[in-house]
Amino acid sequence: MLRGGTFNLLVGGPKANWPADFAENIVGPWIGVDRGTLRLIDNNVQPVAAIGDFDSLAAPELQRVRRNVKDIRQSQPEKDFTDTQMAVSVAFNDYAAERVDIYGATGGRIDHFLANLFLVLEPQFKAYASQIRLIDKQNTISFYLPGHYTLEKEPDKNYLAFIPLTPIDHLSLINEKYQLHNEPIPYPISFASNEFVGKTGEFQFDTGLLCVIQSCDTYEARHE
């Protein structure tokens, strides 16, 4: 059984928001979440595990899931934990994942996206916050607990955003284009469209949880 390293999750958001050629370009084992499992199989990826109630799958689709995935965890349609939460737990607890990258989390239903964005605020996941990312074709979303950090710029991303998801004390953006110095942040806010100066950006804060997004515009955003 595969253990350690980065595990990738595919959840149910629209294909249009996936990174290009993600099935070929992204290394590491995949876990399918509900219909995401079928989409992985359709993209010639054999998931190591699948989590979901699978109640939206037709019988032949469910057959394909059963033939292609060894470790299937069938959840109840009405339950206290979402399939994505279960999949994140399985990755960290059963597969000893060091990082979990979640794809398919954006672009469709906003209640689903926000459930994934706010997942790291829940007590059972908070300790894993810095090991969880949400990734789509324009955005890499990461999470930080209090501390001092040096972040590396992703080559294809131009914009950098700092987004306290809780009140935060003493937020400092040290060497970015727009800086802050020991700022108290009383409520969630998106400090969007900041930029790296050079290849890295330093920041620090004392309490709460900070979301950081590296993003780029698409051709369509500039020209459509």
Add this chain to the structure above:
Amino acid sequence: MLRGGTFNLLVGGPKANWPADFAENIVGPWIGVDRGTLRLIDNNVQPVAAIGDFDSLAAPELQRVRRNVKDIRQSQPEKDFTDTQMAVSVAFNDYAAERVDIYGATGGRIDHFLANLFLVLEPQFKAYASQIRLIDKQNTISFYLPGHYTLEKEPDKNYLAFIPLTPIDHLSLINEKYQLHNEPIPYPISFASNEFVGKTGEFQFDTGLLCVIQSCDTYEARHE
């Protein structure tokens, strides 16, 4: 000069997430935010006002904006307020809007989306929270300050989500499929995939700010 009623804003998110035929189907005056202004004109909508730095527009594009819009507020590219914030202020303060519906807020850069989602938490906009909505083809996002409410189901939406954006006291979901009773909510969380039982849903809470989303799956989400 038009005053009162609902004002619609078009901001810069991808067309793919706009409601179908929105330019024909949505009544009321439009305000364009930056490149959104040009997109309105391209869809045969004459905006009553336009807000933006317009620095991404080519000279002939800027000409078209100038020819088509009487009330143009040119913002500075590096400023303390976003163009969307300025547009919301203009709608409420200068046009006496009773409601502001924001389109084009989803689907692209997540830092932009979250800036729009969290806008109602800022002191200058909080009092307007219940008059602001974000709307795309799958989601109607509304905001509530403490109180007791009866919400009407939108005919084309199946799902209902309750999303405290701050800590909230005594959250009760009174007659929805999944109920809560005087629940204390300590951090932002998305209670997704709830449903109406009948045509209305009652809820109440004592402190903080609650986001409510009515949403639907797309054909693609179920079958692609």
